[in-house]
Structures are given as structure tokens and as C-alpha cells.
Amino acid sequence: MTASTGRVKRRWIVLSLIIVIVAAISLLLTPQVLRLDRMVRDRLEGRIWALPAEVFARPLELYPGLELRPQALEDELELAGYRREDQPAAPGAYARRDDGFEIVTRDFPYPSGLEPSAHFTLTLASDRVTAITRHGTAEPISLIRVDPARIGSFHALEHEDRLLLSRAQLPELLIRTLLAVEDRDFYSHGGIAPRSILRALFANLRAGSTVQGGSTLTQQLARNFFLTHERTLARKANEAIIALLLELHYDKDTILTAYANEIFLGQDGGRAIHGFGRASRFYFRRDLADLSPEQIALLIGMIKGPSTYDPRRHPEESLQRRAVVLAVMRDTGLIDEPLYQQAMGEPLDHSTRAMKGGSRYHAFLDLVRRELQREYREQDLNGRGMKILTTLDPQTQWQVENQLDRTLGTIEKKGGTLEGAVVITGRENGEILALAGSRNVRMAGFNRAIDARRPIGSLIKPAVYLAALEQGYTLTSPLQDTAISIPSPGGQTWRPQNYDRREHGQVPLYQALANSYNLATVRLGMAVGLDKVIDCAKRLGMQGDIAPYPSFLLGTAEMTPLEVGQMYQTFATGGFHQPLRCIDSVLDTDNALLKRYGMEVEQRFAPAGVFLLNTALQHTVSEGTGRALTRFVPAAHAVAGKTGTTDNLRDSWFAGFTGDKLAVVWVGRDDNLPAGVTGASGALIVWGSIIKGLHPSPLELVEPPDIQWAWIDKRTFAATSRLNPDGVALPFVAGTAPEDAPALPGMEAIEQKTRGLMNSVRSWFE
Amino acid sequence: MTATTIRRPSANRLLPLVPFLLLLLLTVILHGCAVTVPAPSRPSRPQPTEIPPPTAPAPAEVPAPVEPSPGEVARPTGPAGSLYLEAESALRSGNPGRAEILVERALRIDPGNARYWHLLGRAKFDQGAYPQAMQFFRKAESRIRGDRELARRNREYLDAAAAKAGGRQ
Numbered sequence: 042m043t044a045s046t047g048r049v050k051r052r053w054i055v056l057s058l059i060i061v062i063v064a065a066i067s068l069l070l071t072p073q074v075l076r077l078d079r080m081v082r083d084r085l086e087g088r089i090w091a092l093p094a095e096v097f098a099r100p101l102e103l104y105p106g107l108e109l110r111p112q113a114l115e116d117e118l119e120l121a122g123y124r125r126e127d128q129p130a131a132p133g134a135y136a137r138r139d140d141g142f143e144i145v146t147r148d149f150p151y152p153s154g155l156e157p158s159a160h161f162t163l164t165l166a167s168d169r170v171t172a173i174t175r176h177g178t179a180e181p182i183s184l185i186r187v188d189p190a191r192i193g194s195f196h197a198l199e200h201e202d203r204l205l206l207s208r209a210q211l212p213e214l215l216i217r218t219l220l221a222v223e224d225r226d227f228y229s230h231g232g233i234a235p236r237s238i239l240r241a242l243f244a245n246l247r248a249g250s251t252v253q254g255g256s257t258l259t260q261q262l263a264r265n266f267f268l269t270h271e272r273t274l275a276r277k278a279n280e281a282i283i284a285l286l287l288e289l290h291y292d293k294d295t296i297l298t299a300y301a302n303e304i305f306l307g308q309d310g311g312r313a314i315h316g317f318g319r320a321s322r323f324y325f326r327r328d329l330a331d332l333s334p335e336q337i338a339l340l341i342g343m344i345k346g347p348s349t350y351d352p353r354r355h356p357e358e359s360l361q362r363r364a365v366v367l368a369v370m371r372d373t374g375l376i377d378e379p380l381y382q383q384a385m386g387e388p389l390d391h392s393t394r395a396m397k398g399g400s401r402y403h404a405f406l407d408l409v410r411r412e413l414q415r416e417y418r419e420q421d422l423n424g425r426g427m428k429i430l431t432t433l434d435p436q437t438q439w440q441v442e443n444q445l446d447r448t449l450g451t452i453e454k455k456g457g458t459l460e461g462a463v464v465i466t467g468r469e470n471g472e473i474l475a476l477a478g479s480r481n482v483r484m485a486g487f488n489r490a491i492d493a494r495r496p497i498g499s500l501i502k503p504a505v506y507l508a509a510l511e512q513g514y515t516l517t518s519p520l521q522d523t524a525i526s527i528p529s530p531g532g533q534t535w536r537p538q539n540y541d542r543r544e545h546g547q548v549p550l551y552q553a554l555a556n557s558y559n560l561a562t563v564r565l566g567m568a569v570g571l572d573k574v575i576d577c578a579k580r581l582g583m584q585g586d587i588a589p590y591p592s593f594l595l596g597t598a599e600m601t602p603l604e605v606g607q608m609y610q611t612f613a614t615g616g617f618h619q620p621l622r623c624i625d626s627v628l629d630t631d632n633a634l635l636k637r638y639g640m641e642v643e644q645r646f647a648p649a650g651v652f653l654l655n656t657a658l659q660h661t662v663s664e665g666t667g668r669a670l671t672r673f674v675p676a677a678h679a680v681a682g683k684t685g686t687t688d689n690l691r692d693s694w695f696a697g698f699t700g701d702k703l704a705v706v707w708v709g710r711d712d713n714l715p716a717g718v719t720g721a722s723g724a725l726i727v728w729g730s731i732i733k734g735l736h737p738s739p740l741e742l743v744e745p746p747d748i749q750w751a752w753i754d755k756r757t758f759a760a761t762s763r764l765n766p767d768g769v770a771l772p773f774v775a776g777t778a779p780e781d782a783p784a785l786p787g788m789e790a791i792e793q794k795t796r797g798l799m800n801s802v803r804s805w806f807e
Numbered sequence: 808m809t810a811t812t813i814r815r816p817s818a819n820r821l822l823p824l825v826p827f828l829l830l831l832l833l834t835v836i837l838h839g840c841a842v843t844v845p846a847p848s849r850p851s852r853p854q855p856t857e858i859p860p861p862t863a864p865a866p867a868e869v870p871a872p873v874e875p876s877p878g879e880v881a882r883p884t885g886p887a888g889s890l891y892l893e894a895e896s897a898l899r900s901g902n903p904g905r906a907e908i909l910v911e912r913a914l915r916i917d918p919g920n921a922r923y924w925h926l927l928g929r930a931k932f933d934q935g936a937y938p939q940a941m942q943f944f945r946k947a948e949s950r951i952r953g954d955r956e957l958a959r960r961n962r963e964y965l966d967a968a969a970a971k972a973g974g975r976q
Contacts, residue, residue, distance in 0.1 A: 469918030
């Protein structure tokens with residue numbers, strides 16, 4: 042009795058002790074559990090559903106007659122994540138043949154609506170598209186486009202990249218394989234499954250290796266999503282609590298979907314690959330729905346160790362792991378024996394080249410982001426899954442990237458001292474095709490194309506001359522390139538000089554611009570009136586307050602390369618101001634159009650004045666300060682452009698346009714020390730190196746109806762005969778040509794212009 | 808991430824139960840915490856923001872149609888010709904927004920073609936954006952080379968747009 046009473050007493054004591062301990066621990070843990078509970082709900086309902094905005098390049102338009110190198114097309118397809126296959130059949134694949142390509146595009150939501158996948162054959166000859174026919178029917182296609190490459194994304198956590206999928210978008214074979222390998226009791230346990238742990242232990246012991254996981258998917262989600270990967274008892278406890286909380290708050294499909302979108306599956310440089318959707322694109326260049334059983338097995342196998350089983354870095358381990366998962370698939374009846382054997386025999390997918398995403402085009406993406414931030418909140422950009430269709434032309438961008446650093450290396454006197462920035466736009470539509478904010482285009486950093494405000498030097502001169510042409514000056518109006526002194530505020534006197542420190546006497550207006558004479562320009566600007574020049578500069582697109590100092594005439598105003606591009610766009614379009622655009626449209630996650638950034642134009646100058654000015658800018662390249670450009674672009678292309686150099690050679694500029702593109706290049710130093718190059722020996726060389734590789738089209742200025750041409754003697758500026766070796770054909774607004782100059786109508790004018798170009802070619806060899 | 812060896816403290820057999828009891832207790836408590844379960848198959852939709860509606864607002868008044876001119880304007884050929892026809896069709900069926908998108912695509916391929924600029928002007932005109940329509944007609948005018956019929960029609964539209972734009976000011 043005594044012994045029995047003692048035992049009962051002891052039991053009560055132990056039980057009471059346990060109750061006290063449980064109560065104490067409960068009290069101690071309650072705040073922690075409540076904190077975890079709040080975190081679970083906040084994170085799962087917030088962050089995990091945050092869809093990054095995806096940014097796309099422009100789609101590649103294909104049509105017979107298009108100039109296109111086969112390698113450029115293949116590079117574009119690779120950038121867009123296309124797979125090279127022998128017999129392409131599924132969307133997102135292509136084959137390269139001797140005479141062209143066979144391509145199967147993917148569905149893509151354009152602003153005009155969803156464009157379905159197309160399977161076609163493209164024939165190339167001599168770097169030109171000769172035919173496009175629909176696969177199967179051989180029906181000719183006059184125009185088709187390849188869905189654009191994804192060039193970046195905006196997301197809350199900059200180093201994570203995911204492609205969010207819904208439960209319905211997750212293939213059943215993937216889900217069932219996932220559950221077979223990782224958590225067979227997923228639909229019956231409550232977040233923690235002791236039986237699974239025991240079974241996994243048993244299975245692993247029997248197999249001699251790890252073939253099953255012990256943690257439930259819910260625990261894995263808790264571990265991957267919320268916690269660090271340290272292996273401590275406290276972390277295990279937190280993981281278990283969170284798993285239970287997840288099961289408490291959410292249904293099984295929600296947890297499964299969250300897991301499928303969250304699971305970490307590898308690393309692409311500084312970018313973590315999360316979720317099956319993005320991993321499928323990254324490793325196989327396919328949508329998840331298009332994966333074969335062995336590809337599914339490979340992905341599921343990677344969960345155990347994304348780095349260890351990376352198919353690119355560790356193909357052997359990856360294959361072994363895939364075999365283990367395929368065996369599970371067969372044993373659980375997900376695949377039959379023949380399919381298993383076939384899958385086992387498949388080599389690792391040949392898409393072994395990594396698909397780079399989001400790590401390039403920093404300067405351009407920076408501009409896109411700034412444009413969007415004007416209209417969208419940061420959380421919309423990061424979390425609404427918007428699709429941003431931009432104007433970036435990958436081929437142009439690659440050319441900029443390839444040439445900028447290389448060319449700077451050839452022109453700088455001391456390695457690595459020069460920096461550069463480049464802006465390239467479509468001449469007629471103002472779309473920004475390429476942007477570089479640094480010679481090191483692969484590193485995000487100071488974006489000189491947008492943020493570096495530098496004096497523009499002689500790039501301002503066309504504004505001075507255009508203002509004069511608007512006031513009735515002609516291309517042959519005589520200007521005095523002689524010393525001038527202008528009193529400035531404070532009792533000082535401003536005495537500008539020419540770059541060569543010489544005076545050139547009386548020169549015709551177009552030559553003063555072509556040779557960038559400072560003295561003639563200052564005299565002209567002062568005669569026209571500073572207010573009129575400033576008004577002209579503003580109509581050209583220059584923004585902000587401009588102090589009316591005479592030095593403005595020689596380019597003391599500071600502008601960014603992008604702003605210069607905006608200003609020169611007005612010349613390039615024949616006097617129409619056209620806001621530069623880097624975004625075409627924005628779609629929401631359901632592909633509905635949120636906003637279009639349509640084309641806008643505004644005529645700000647009469648066509649005749651701009652035509653005369655552009656002709657003078659062509660002379661700048663053919664015979665003036667830009668003549669070194671003929672080393673890169675044939676004289677017959679009649680490029681119009683202007684060099685710019687600032688005091689002590691601190692800034693080197695070149696801005697100009699061909700028939701299809703406008704480009705601005707700045708070269709200088711970040712510390713504002715002399716760069717040691719002029720506009721012609723620095724930026725012009727970079728400009729030429731870039732444009733040369735883009736196969737520019739010749740510039741044919743559209744001649745307004747009120748223009749007439751006349752032969753002018755370069756020495757006397759008077760009318761002359763076409764036989765005069767010093768003669769040059771120049772355009773005039775009707776009625777302003779020298780009195781005795783015969784008008785040159787129609788074809789004759791064209792002939793004279795051609796002769797002018799031949800003169801340019803001749804001078805090139807002199 | 809997969810197989811995990813669970814180590815259990817052997818000193819006290821009751822201890823492993825403690826966390827489960829605690830969790831049971833907390834589970835009961837937390838059942839009271841009502842939450843909104845997100846839709847299982849798709850992300851929760853964000854709240855409406857200041858993002859503007861996708862299409863331009865309807866014009867205050869329906870523009871009076873320009874008197875049709877006799878004679879047809881020659882249709883452009885070339886790779887973007889099919890886009891021109893599609894855009895024209897969209898205009899005829901009262902969808903100038905779609906026509907605008909199609910013509911802008913055509914202009915990307917053939918930016919010097921006056922007919923595309925003219926059609927873009929008409930797409931703006933039909934949307935009631937007369938000042939911008941005028942600008943596109945001017946742009947078309949600056950690109951016309953020798954096509955008198957196009958020049959005449961373009962001038963008609965330019966005048967009509969100017970009248971409308973003036974009327975709205």
C-alpha cells in the first residue's frame with residue numbers, strides 16, 4: 042500500500058511537473074508562435090505572389106528582302122531562349138540549315154492581341170532574306186515576327202528570378218513525381234509526418250543512398266521560404282511550427298503551388314533561379330508544360346542539391362540522380378517500363394548553354410525603370426507581373442557593346458582612363474534601339490547616357506545656324522571668321538578663339554559650320570540674336586533655363602547624351618520633334634493592355650530650313666571636321682553629323698544620323714580631367730566603329746518643294762558653271778539663290794548632288 | 808532537403824511529446840485567427856491603383872467624317888503592305904486604336920512611307936485626337952513625293968483636323 046501510494050504520489054508529481062513545464066513552455070513560446078504565424082500569413086499572401094515585371098526587347102520582324110546575317114538571327118533566337126533542334130516541332134525551337142532556318146515561334150501577347158505560334162521556313166542568300174514559307178503548306182509569308190527576348194525583370198528582391206505558375210499550369214506528371222519522391226503522404230498529413238520520416242529512413246537504408254526525403258513538402262516550403270539553412274534544433278522546431286501553421290491556414294493546392302514557385306533550383310551568376318517554371322526555361326529553354334519525363338526527373342532530382350546535381354556543371358551526378366528519380370517514377374507507376382527505358386537512354390538535354398537573363402542591358406533597363414516610375418508605384422513594378430515591351434534592338438545593342446570598350450582602348454593614351462556613353466535611336470520613329478552608360482556595359486553603375494551632364498561644345502552650333510537659316514540666311518551667306526571681343530558682365534571681355542587659333546576670314550555659312558569655326562559662329566549668333574538661338578535650341582528639345590550668355594553659342598550648356606539625342610532627332614526627322622521612347626507598351630499579368638506609349642510628333646521647324654541645315658551637316662562629314670568618318674562609312678552614304686569638343690579636350694562628342702539610325706557618342710573622363718581627344722579623334726571613331734557594323738542605309742534627305750539647287754563657286758560664293766572645279770551644288774529656298782544662278786530642277790539636281798558625293802569620295806583619296 | 812535523420816533525445820521519453828502538445832494547444836488557439844485564403848490556382852490580384860485604363864478616352868464628340876474624295880489612294884506594297892490593309896480595315900470597322908498599333912508597326916519597318924504617316928493621322932483623327940492627327944498629316948505631307956492623289960487627300964484631312972482642333976479650343 043505504502044509503496045503503491047508512493048507510486049501514485051510520484052506519478053501525480055511527475056504529471057504535475059509535466060503540466061507545469063508544458064504551461065511554462067507554452068507561455069514562453071506563445072509570442073514566438075504568434076510571431077511566426079504573422080510572418081507565415083504576411084509572406085505567403087504577400088511576397089510569394091509578387092510577380093516580377095518582365096521586360097522584353099522589340100520583336101524581330103522578318104520579311105523577304107530584309108538584310109540579315111544568319112549568325113545575327115541565331116543570336117537573336119538564342120537570346121529569346123530558342124532551342125536548336127534537328128527537327129523543330131514544338132514552340133520555341135529552330136533548326137539551322139545550309140540555306141536558312143526553320144523556326145517555330147511561341148505564342149506572344151502583343152498590344153494588338155495574342156499572336157499564335159507559327160512554324161515557318163526562312164531562306165537566306167547573301168545575308169538577305171529571300172523567302173519565308175509556312176511549314177507544311179509552303180504558303181508564302183510576307184511578314185512575320187519572332188516573339189521578343191526577355192531582357193530583364195524588375196522584382197522586389199533583385200537577385201531572385203521566378204516565373205510564377207498557377208496550380209493548373211503545373212503538369213500532373215511533375216506534381217506526381219514530386220510527391221512520389223519528396224512527400225508521398227502530402228495529401229493526408231497535417232504538415233508533419235512522422236511515418237514519412239520513418240519510411241524515408243527505411244527506404245534510404247535499403248537503397249544505400251538517399252532516395253526519399255524525410256521532411257514533408259510543407260516543411261521544405263517552410264525551410265526554403267522562411268528560414269536559414271542552419272541545422273539546429275531550434276530551427277527544426279520553428280520549421281515544424283511553421284509547417285503546421287501553413288497547413289492550418291492554407292489548403293493543399295495552395296501549399297503545393299507555393300512550393301513549386303518557391304523551390305530553389307540553381308544559380309545563374311548573381312541571380313537565383315526559383316521555381317519550376319523559371320528553372321525549366323533556364324535549363325531546357327522550354328515551358329514547363331513541354332518537358333519530357335526525363336527532364337521532369339532531372340528537375341525533381343535537383344531539389345535535393347541544386348548545385349550538386351546541376352546538369353551543366355556536374356553532368357555525371359545529374360544523370361545518376363535522374364536515374365534514381367526515373368526509377369521511382371517507374372516503381373510508382375507514373376511511367377511504364379518502355380518509357381522508363383527510353384528516358385534512361387536520353388542524353389542530358391542539349392540545351393547546355395546557359396540562358397542569360399536579367400544580367401545585361403543595365404543602362405537600357407535603368408532608363409525603362411525610370412520611365413515606368415513616373416506612372417507606376419514601385420510595388421506595381423515589382424509585384425504585378427506586368428509585361429513591358431520595349432524598343433531595344435538586340436543586334437544594335439550588341440554592336441554597341443562590342444565596339445565601345447574596344448574602340449576606347451584603341452584611342453586612349455593610357456589604358457582604362459576614358460569612359461563613354463552611346464545612344465542609338467531609329468531616325469524616323471524616335472525609338473531607342475540601344476543604350477550604353479559605360480564602356481563596361483555588363484556592370485550596373487553610373488549611367489552616363491542618362492546622368493552625365495557635360496558641356497556639349499560644338500554640338501550646339503547647328504542650333505545657331507538653323508536659327509540663322511530661319512532668319513533668311515542661306516548656305517552661302519558670307520560670315521567673317523575673324524577675332525571678336527564681347528563684353529561680359531563684371532567688366533570682363535570674352536575673346537573666343539578657333540580650335541586651330543587661326544582666323545579664316547570670310548567663309549560661306551555652310552563651311553563655317555562644316556569646319557566648326559568658333560569666331561564665325563559667335564558673330565553669326567550675335568547677329569541673329571541670342572534670344573532667337575536659345576528659342577531655336579528649346580524648340581529642338583533642349584530643356585531647362587538657358588542663361589543668355591554669348592558663350593552659349595559655343596556649347597557651354599551641359600546636356601546628357603540622351604538629351605543630345607533628343608535634340609538631334611529633330612534634325613533627323615526634318616524638323617519634327619519626337620519624344621524618344623524606350624517603351625512600346627505595358628501589359629498586365631493577364632496580357633491586357635495597360636498603356637501604350639504611342640508615337641508622337643510635333644512639327645517645330647519649317648522643312649526647308651532643316652533641309653538646308655542637314656545638307657550643311659552632310660558637308661561637315663564629307664569635307665569638314667567629320668571627314669574621318671569616311672574611314673568607316675562610305676561617302677556615298679551621305680551621313681549628316683557634327684563633332685563636339687570642349688575646353689582642354691575634356692569632352693569628345695559626335696552626333697549624327699544615317700538613313701535609318703541616329704547615334705550620339707560621348708567620350709571623356711569621370712574625373713573631368715582632359716580626355717586628350719577631340720570630337721573627331723575620339724567620339725567620331727567610336728561612332729564610326731559602331732555604325733559601320735550596323736550596315737546603315739544611305740541618308741536621302743526629303744527635299745521640300747520650295748527648294749532649288751544652284752552651282753556655287755566655293756571661293757567667291759557666287760553662281761558659277763557646273764564645269765568650274767571649285768563649284769559645288771547647294772540647295773536654296775526658292776528665290777534666295779544668287780541672282781544669276783540657274784535653277785537646277787528635278788533630275789538635274791539629283792545628278793549634281795551625286796556629283797557632289799563623288800567630289801567627297803575624290804577628296805577622301807586626296 | 809530530402810532525407811533527414813531525426814535525432815531524438817533519449818534521456819526523457821516524454822520530452823518529444825512536449826512540442827506536439829504545445830503545437831496542438833496553439834493550433835486550437837490559432838483556429839480562431841480567421842484569415843483570407845488566397846485562391847489556390849492563381850496569384851491574388853493587386854488592389855486597383857492609379858494605373859490608367861488601357862484605351863484612350865472616347866472623344867467628346869464623334870468627328871464628322873471627311874467628305875470622301877474621288878479616286879483611290881494607291882496602296883503600299885512591300886513587307887508592311889499587309890499591315891496597311893489590316894489597319895485600313897480596322898479603321899473602316901471603327902477600331903482606330905487597333906489601326907494605330909498596326910500602322911506604327913508598319914512604320915517601324917518602312918518609316919519613310921508617307922501613306923503610313925497619313926493613315927496614322929487618320930487613326931488619330933477617328934479617335935478625336937485632332938491636334939495629333941494634324942501633326943501626323945503634316946509629317947505625311949513632308950514625306951510625299953509625287954503622289955498627287957495622296958497629297959490632295961492628306962491636305963483635306965489636315966484641313967478637317969485643323970477645323971476640328973480649332974473648334975475644340
